[in-house]
Amino acid sequence: MDAIESTKIQVPDGELYAEVVGSGPPIVLLHAGYLGVGMWDEQLELAEDHQLIRYEARSHGRSSTATCDHHPYQDLLAVLDHFQLETASLVGNSMGGATSLTFALEHPDRVERMVLFGPGAPPVEFQDPFVLEHHRAQEVAKQAMDADGYVEALLQLAVDGPHREPDQVDPEIRRRCRDMAMTTIMNHHTATGGLLELDVRSRLEQIAAPTALVVGELESTDLHRIAGEAARRMPNAELLEFAGCGHMTNMEDPQRANDLIRRHLAG
Incomplete structure (x- = not known):
């Protein structure tokens, strides 16, 4: 595998830590809340035939601490623009899945396909x-x-x-x-800016990008409910369950996750 290159991407009022490796059709990896790019280490083998870009959201990891409220999907747009990508496929977990869905709603022309593990669909209502x-x-x-x-x-x-x-x-x-x-x-912990959300849930029918929605068998009922609703309402979505896994499906069953990503992105 090629060496991983790190960079900083300018966004309003801060910068994002990002890494890139490999060549081929681009994939952007979006991490879960509180985590960082390291949750995608098991997916680095995909760099054999893809350009992999993974970055840390504001107020996460090595990125800037947010001092103003912001829309994460706009930071994702800055990432694509920084790497001069007209389109990319998105692979996200949890918060990263919510950002991916929002981005696909607002910028459908920039998204090829998506694989989303335990995604949220804002606004998320927790009931479990x-x-x-x-x-x-x-x-x-x-x-x-x-x-x-x-x-x-x-x-x-x-x-x-x-x-x-x-x-x-x-x-x-x-x-x-x-x-x-x-x-x-x-x-x-000193962040004074928070995440802004759009209402994605009421507009799921408008997200046309081919999408694989993955939920772990051992997940909360909330995540099963959210993924199930998205799969029913998005016109080109499929729902898969990973047996024996919780929320960190791509870390717990990386081979199945990587096989799914390759198969789904190949169409």
Whole structure:
């Protein structure tokens, strides 16, 4: 594999950390909330026949701390423009999936195809008692300025999920997610700008890009519901379930994820 090149991309009021490797049809990888480009390490083998671009959203990882409210899909546009890409395929997880759906709605001419793992479709309404319980635990830890408690609640929510105990999850995946989340919290706890959302959910029928929607078998009921609704309403979408996986499907079953990405992007 070619060497990974890193760069900084200018956006209003800041910059994004980005990496690029490989050549061929471009794929942009969009990470989950609190994580960073490292969640896509298992997908780097796709650089054998694609140009891979992965970047960290504002207030994440090595990117700038947000000091003003912003639309993540506009930052994605800046990424494509920086690399002079007229179009690209998008592969996203969770928050990255929500950004991808929003971008495909606002800039349909710039998107080839999408593979989205456990995506949100803004505005996301959480109903699962397990999810709500862990959101409350995160808020308690936040008020107590307990970074370790906050990250542990996040890991139980977004890595373990409602059907597994922490010791039932690959410890290396858990460690990597913890390290990325802790970096984000330590680097960006002073952020004064937040994410702005568009109403994507009411307009799912307008997203025409061929899309594979993936949900882990061990996911929360909220993510199953959101992905199922998107698959029913988007005109060119298919829904797949990864057995034995939680929210971090591309990390837990990378070979199946990579095979799916290659197959779907090849049409």
